[in-house]
Amino acid sequence: MSHSNAWSNPSVVSPADAAQMAAFLEDRSRLPDQAEINAALCDVLVPRPGERILEVGSGSGVLCRLIAPRVAPGGLVVGLDIAPDMAAAARRYADEEDLGEAVRFDVGPAEALPYPAASFDAVVAVRLLLHAADPDAAVREMARVTRPRGRVEVMDWDFDTVAVDQSDRALTRRIIHWRTDHHGGNNWSGRQLRGRLAAAGLCDLRVTPVVSVASDETSALTQSLWRAADLCRAASAITPAEHDAWVGELRARIAAGRFFASIVYFIVRGEVGA
Numbered sequence: 001m002s003h004s005n006a007w008s009n010p011s012v013v014s015p016a017d018a019a020q021m022a023a024f025l026e027d028r029s030r031l032p033d034q035a036e037i038n039a040a041l042c043d044v045l046v047p048r049p050g051e052r053i054l055e056v057g058s059g060s061g062v063l064c065r066l067i068a069p070r071v072a073p074g075g076l077v078v079g080l081d082i083a084p085d086m087a088a089a090a091r092r093y094a095d096e097e098d099l100g101e102a103v104r105f106d107v108g109p110a111e112a113l114p115y116p117a118a119s120f121d122a123v124v125a126v127r128l129l130l131h132a133a134d135p136d137a138a139v140r141e142m143a144r145v146t147r148p149r150g151r152v153e154v155m156d157w158d159f160d161t162v163a164v165d166q167s168d169r170a171l172t173r174r175i176i177h178w179r180t181d182h183h184g185g186n187n188w189s190g191r192q193l194r195g196r197l198a199a200a201g202l203c204d205l206r207v208t209p210v211v212s213v214a215s216d217e218t219s220a221l222t223q224s225l226w227r228a229a230d231l232c233r234a235a236s237a238i239t240p241a242e243h244d245a246w247v248g249e250l251r252a253r254i255a256a257g258r259f260f261a262s263i264v265y266f267i268v269r270g271e272v273g274a
């Protein structure tokens with residue numbers, strides 16, 4: 001895959017690439033740090049039996065499958081994605097878990113949701129707004145389709161909050177800043193979420209920052225750091241020698257039990273007025 005941000009619309013990539021992106025989301029969700037974030041999302045959302053919940057930008061449907069048992073009996077989780085191939089993959093994964101009619105996957109853009117006003121008890125968008133073409137329009141739409149007193153929950157990471165213990169501070173800053181500014185969408189989205197919900201008129205805003213700490217290879221953050229270094233080298237933002245020195249030291253720290261990296265994921269929850 002050569003796209004620097006295919007996530008803003010996987011329907012522009014081939015079906016095989018879209019299937020690979022869906023498989024990437026599934027694999028990532030099994031990493032311990034991602035399982036922790038997804039549990040925090042459920043804790044903040046508090047899905048209840050009988051509720052209708054929409055996830056916008058649902059990808060392979062990880063969160064939808066996690067929420068579905070919590071709205072049973074009688075509830076419904078709808079996942080919506082702009083990419084038909086992604087929605088099809090989500091349907092396949094849900095069928096494997098035999099979730100039946102408790103989960104449905106639709107196709108459409110976050111910026112023009114294909115639902116009437118006030119049709120859901122809660123609407124969620126996680127790891128979406130950093131990729132969405134018009135995130136403010138997406139949040140306005142989320143508020144429109146949520147019933148009075150219903151909840152809107154959004155979450156994104158903020159790559160500029162990455163802290164890495166590395167002896168070369170200047171090189172570390174160059175890599176983190178380059179990754180923040182040049183790859184994978186709007187990496188300041190996390191710090192912008194509260195303002196977006198406020199601008200959409202949502203009330204009772206609550207921000208839950210989740211600091212994810214990596215101490216070895218088994219976290220999505222560590223894998224993102226390797227990728228950041230590779231991308232910087234490919235873009236000539238760092239030299240091959242700088243790449244090898246930076247990654248080499250971090251790998252040595254992992255082997256010696258002296259690796260530390262962290263990133264902040266911001267979960268923001270608001271309510272639609274009565």
Ligand SMILES: C[S@@+](CC[C@H](N)C(=O)[O-])C[C@H]1O[C@@H](n2cnc3c(N)ncnc32)[C@H](O)[C@@H]1O
Pocket residue numbers: 007008009010011025056057058059060061062063080081082083086108109110111125126127128131132133134
């Ligand atoms: C990084 S993935 C996250 C998927 C899922 N929420 C998760 O956390 O595993 C972003 C998803 O949002 C979808 N997407 C991007 N822009 C969108 C838009 N404007 N409207 C609807 N879906 C969109 C992409 O197709 C992709 O499946």
